[in-house]
Amino acid sequence: MPELAEVAYACRQWNPGIGKFVKEVYTNPNSRVFRDLSREQVMSELSGAKLTSSATHGKQMLFKFSGNRWLGLHLGMTGSLHIENSSYKHCKQDALILLQSKQTLIFRDPRQFGRLRLHTGKEAPSWWSELPLSMLDSEFQSEILDDAMKRHSKRPVKALLLDQRYFQGMGNWMADEVLWRAHIHPAQRCAGISSAVRKKLFTQIKFVANGAMNSVGKHGGDPPKGWLFHVRWKNGGFCPKTNVPLIREEIGGRTSCWSPGLQKL
DSSP states (O other): OOOHHHHHHHHHTTGGGTTOBOOEEEEOTTOGGGTTSOHHHHHHHHTTOBEEEEEEETTEEEEEETTTEEEEEEOTTTOEEEEEETTOOOOTTEEEEEEOSSEEEEEEOSSOOOEEEEEESSSOOHHHHTSOOBTTSTTOOHHHHHHHHHHTTTSBHHHHHTOTTTSBTOOHHHHHHHHHHHTOOTTOBGGGOOHHHHHHHHHHHHHHHHHHHHHHHHHSSOOOTTOGGGGOSSTTOBOTTTOOBOEEEEETTEEEEEOTTTOOO
16 A cells, blocks of 8 residues: 555646646546545536645545535555546546546556545545644654553554554555664564653654655655665565564564564564
8 A cells, every 4th residue: 555655756646737627527437436425426526627736644635626626535555646648548447537638637546445535615624634643744743652652552563553543654664664773573562662762763753754755755766775665575585784584474464574683572
């Protein structure tokens, strides 16, 4: 599933459409992304509207259109945004297409785990404005981590980091990166993490979130060299810090990768 910075980069693919009107809307009748609203409503509300702005928050996207219309979008597991010329012909994996005068904005979702929402009103919808603080926000302070770990003292720390109630946009690879840098085993229970280690963990949460945005979020490629990201995806990888073979096992239903020399229970 696309994470924080990947979502930010994906969102920007539609930015050339800002300031331009939607001439026609195509909605795939076989796509499940419309499970929370009707296809007819999407076509009616967005046809003739001007795209005026875009924003992301964690794994969520929000596009504002003229007439106080708001389109919420979640990429799910395999969703992606694209822009093509105005003569583009839709394929079966395209869930939503917004045709403008000289270009076409496309939401493609092969596995159909994505989600669309629609709202009309002067203010942003509550399902957007009431989202938890972003890890990128200056108001996101260590007290949020401390409170979460106290509330969920029996949970493995990896599972807590994936909880979107606290860490908006954190996904599997980011959580592994954070824990590797903080030298914490992903299966470590929150109750067993000292105050000093929590401070280190918080520092790495901010570092990875901002580092991902400054690399992946800007160019859509990979994080800088030396990140665990580059060697965590398959068996046989070696720790960039110790050159010891990495371990990849399932913890809490999710595949985790860690360095046994640095991250010990």
